[in-house]
Amino acid sequence: MLVYCVFLCHIISAAVSEIRFASYYGSHMVLQRAPNRAVVWGTASKIGDTVTVAVSGQGYQTTTVVKNPEGSGGFWKATLPAISEKGPFSVTVTSSEGQQSLDDVLFGDVWICSGQSNMDFSLGRVFNAKTEIQRALTFKDIRIFQALRVESKTPYEDLHGIAIKWTAPTNETVPDFSAVCILFAEYVYPHLNFPIGLVQASWGGTPIETWSSPDAIRKCPAHNFDGPAEPSVLWNAMMNPFKRMTIYGTLWYQGEENAVSEASAELYACQFPAMINDWRSKFSEATGGETFKYFPFGFVQLAPNAKKPTLVGQFPALRWSQTVRHGYVPNNNMTNTFMAVAMDLPDFDSPYGAIHSRDKQDVAYRLALSGRAVAYSQRVQFQGPFPSSFQEQKDKNYLKITYNYSPIEIKNRQGFEVCCATRRTAVCGEKDTWHAAPIEHYDDMSVTISSGACANDYTVGLRYQWRTSPCEFKMCSVYGLDTTLPAPPFIANKAA
Template sequence: MATRGIVLGLVVPLMVWVSRSAGVDFRFASYIDNNMVLQKEPAGAVIWGFGLPGATVMVTVYHDQQTVMKKVTRVRELSHVWMVVLDPMKPGGPFELMAEQNLAKMNHTLRIHDVLFGDVWLCSGQSNMQMNVSQIYNATKEMSNITNYQSVRIFSVSLAQAEQELEDLAGIGLPWSKPSSENSDHGNLQNMSAVCWLFGRYLYDSLQYPIGLIASSWGGTPIEAWSSERSLKTCGIRQQGVLLLDSVTGPSKPSVLWNAMIHPLNNMTLKGVIWYQGESNMNYNLDLYNCTFPALIEDWRQTFHYGSQKQTERFFPFGFVQLSSYLPQNSSEDGFPKIRWHQTADFGYAPNAKMPKTFMAVTMDLGDRHSPLGSIHPRDKQTVAYRLHLGARAVAYGEKNLIFQGPLPKKMEVLFSKRLLNLTYQQQIQVQRLDKQIFEISCCGDHQCKWLPAPMDTFSNWTLVLNISSCPGPLAALRYAWTTWPCEYKQCPLYHPTSTLPAPPFVVFLTN
């Protein structure tokens, strides 16, 4: 698999964070810095750091040199941590934050400037999330189109592993920055996740207030590495050693990336999370992904809710990218379709009963045969991010009457006399072409069932008729787009007519 190449190609030079408190026992948490975005109302942003046990810490927020608010707390004895929750703030800025520590006659002051209030999104996953802006289609244009997006601030966590949950980040790959195309450490989009950046850019176009983006991803990694020990236990997974699979080229030991790259952020007040991962589970715990993924979502939600003093919503919005197409080499033909299905907890759509307040970007029609990074890494991340942001607008921001997912059938009727299967969809459909292979039926006879093509026959705005004459016996199931490469680039047969969102893959078992 090509994953190994992209991991190597995406590891940027790390600016390993050195404690700003070297010699001084007072500092902000590592990700609290100049140019950052803090979560706006109705939540309160959490500001925290480390200090001398028993010391008093006062946090002051300024705007145009005027005091906006003051919060006072004490440094905890055992952990040396201090923490305040700011009053809910309207979006905007810039603001300045000052933290003062007082203990006896000792006084220390910290300041950060150009702080904005808006919505903060965490972006995580493996190599398709890690792909930076320089590696996608129209990269030069994307890196120059930043003038109007200086209120979209970016931050990247450096690659790190840990055997235990860390309280603060081990390192920072890109400090909080305004986007820049310059060849510098600060704000260079070549060091930023493309999907994360584009998602934030599309959100800003819609919302017109600051967006904070935190990228924390590592190529070639399975979901187990991003899951806490608690969530893995709910799926029957125990601690284990390093994997030796082509699909797993990054850290694979359970929880090591959760411990080092996610848990240290849990005190932060977030708006939501987007996730792009699954390729590395194609041959590893594949049949558990319908448990491990919902369990990860639930555990992250619980951890961030309580870590932020209940400021992050208990069921914050969680978006994810359903896997694109892949030209397999030595992998199971069924792996990718199963992962796509398991990403939805076997519902075929999101949100659903097991995954509330989630949203999904279907990308199986974005296959990239000629990607220099391998077909598993499609370069059209603009469409990925655009489809994700539609889900965010509908699920996270409550935008009404917005189509954010493609059509699925709501009713199926077998016309035995004509050997036809009539599908009625819950949305209007646009049929781009009559495909003879993409629909399949499970045809039973002689005590066994086999999958056979069910060619698309006729259609209307709401219905599609399949020809099932190839099956003389009972039908057990119907499935759509159940291959690693269902169609060429944006050439799947079924879309929604106005949103141009593709119909997602599905499998359904029939009763006769």
């Protein structure tokens, strides 16, 4: 059962003490550790009043109540000392209007987990849920918080509802918390050994436009949306309030709602980096630079949707757009980002629909592996094999694809396709004819595919696993032998 706390709880507390913390600061929370400094803020009544914010045994900061820049009444904000010790600590705010304290506060890394239904998908619905819930209860230094689903046409300064107050995992709360979010934390925790705070702010069935601020929306051609898909309504209500809290990074699982048409899927290549850059800018500015202006941003590439192996659909184009048409991250358009490839993790019999796979463990493992490399600079191989060169063989019936690391493993010989044209300079697109190009030979560094379908023409296009649901469970064509990570999908023109 969710623990619901709406704004009324703050009205009640204000009757006792006029000074208070913003709603998402609470006992049992995690604040951002050094070298970053945690920012805390709240409201008060007396403009000009002196406010002291103290961390037990770690010193204090003083600040002044000023006119609220984003609301009515008074506002205070303090940047705490850089704290490396885990804690627990008490954080106390004091003014002439009274005092409030947060107890059992830990210092670690704070991650925001956002997106649509697959980020919303709870731990209580995954495979082996009972075992996973019991395992989650052992991670006392992982703390969770969930925002209530609220939308607004104007920006909120603070949350207007809380679904799960800050807590260590409990039998009452963790079954309803995001599976990808908490499993990611569980998988990286042994390699960090300091607390992790998780903030879930997600809503099923929502397009990226709803999570993008007006500034991000203006960066890309706009669609006309109405109702629950109206641009910025979730940024306003569920993300903008968090921008004053120092965070370490963000996890994102969304895109299905934008794979509704070819135009929408292609537009995502603009919208996604625009939203990432905008979030980074706004969080960094609101915390005075304490949130790193290029903070790590991890995401899940879309998983399979339906058991129709011949269906191309818009998922491949959306997956391609998630990487800004590079096929991998990080890249020069997606700095400090990391990704979990999920196209080979179908769960067609899921009682929640094929789009909602119960296997969030593999997704989170891959996301954690790439996060360890990108977000924490640990030396681990975090990407599946990706082509480094294409070479047409002399008889023009074969195309050799060399990968960027070895050894590779071949699990089946299907998945590659070629596009032919009478002109070498031609470019193939989604609506052109693509021909199956099975693997004929392979070694630990390359595969050679049959391009015989283009024997009388030029091979001008090559694509890999370009289907909504390209393969059975972990049975796509190319994997890293040592890492078991799948080669991501790609499309290339003028391959020869």
